[in-house]
Amino acid sequence: MNGTIDGDTGCSGGEVFALRVLGDSMLPEFAEGDIVIVEPDGLVRDGSFVLADVDGEWIFRQLARLADGWALRPLNSVYAQRPLTDLSAVRGVVIQKAVPGRRRLSKRYI
Numbered sequence: 001m002n003g004t005i006d007g008d009t010g011c012s013g014g015e016v017f018a019l020r021v022l023g024d025s026m027l028p029e030f031a032e033g034d035i036v037i038v039e040p041d042g043l044v045r046d047g048s049f050v051l052a053d054v055d056g057e058w059i060f061r062q063l064a065r066l067a068d069g070w071a072l073r074p075l076n077s078v079y080a081q082r083p084l085t086d087l088s089a090v091r092g093v094v095i096q097k098a099v100p101g102r103r104r105l106s107k108r109y110i
Contacts, residue, residue, distance in 0.1 A: 014041040016095070019051070019060075025074040026060060035098040036060070042093030042110070049094035049109060054082060063090065 021034045030036065030049075038051050046065040051058060052072055061072035061082070070084040084090075099105035 014039075016040070017092075021060065025076050025079045026062075027076045029075050030060070030097060031099075033100060035100060036094045037096040037098070038092035039095045039110075040092040042095060044087055044090050044093055050090045051092045051094070052084075052089040053091050054084075054089050058091075060094070063087075 016037060016039050018035050018037050021030045021032055021036060023032060026049075036049070042048075044050065044063065046063060048063045049060070050063045050072070051060055054072065059072060059082070061074055064071045064073040064081065066083075070087060071081040072084060072089075073081040093109075095108065095110045097107045097109070
C-alpha cells in the first residue's frame with residue numbers, strides 16, 4: 001500500500017521508534033525502504049512530516065494547515081491529500097531519515 005509504514009507502532013508513551021517507508025507517495029524526499037525515526041511526543045506544526053492513524057490505516061504524510069482545518073499531504077502529486085478536522089489522528093513526528101547503507105544520506109528534521 002502506498003504511503004504506509006512497515007513496523008510495529010505499539011510503542012509506549014514517548015518512546016522514539018523507527019519505521020521503514022513503503023510506497024512512493026512521499027517521493028522525492030522519502031523513497032521506499034528509507035528508515036524514518038518517529039517521536040510520538042514531537043512538536044506537531046504546519047510542514048511537519050507525521051505518522052497518522054486515519055480510519056484504522058497508518059499513513060505517513062506532511063501535515064498542512066488549511067483555512068478550515070488540516071490535511072495530510074503526500075509529496076508525490078499523483079496521490080490525493082486527506083483532510084483532518086483536528087490533530088487527534090497524528091501519532092508522531094518524523095525527526096530523522098536514514099537511507100540504509102548510505103550513512104551520508106541521513107537527514108534530521110528538527
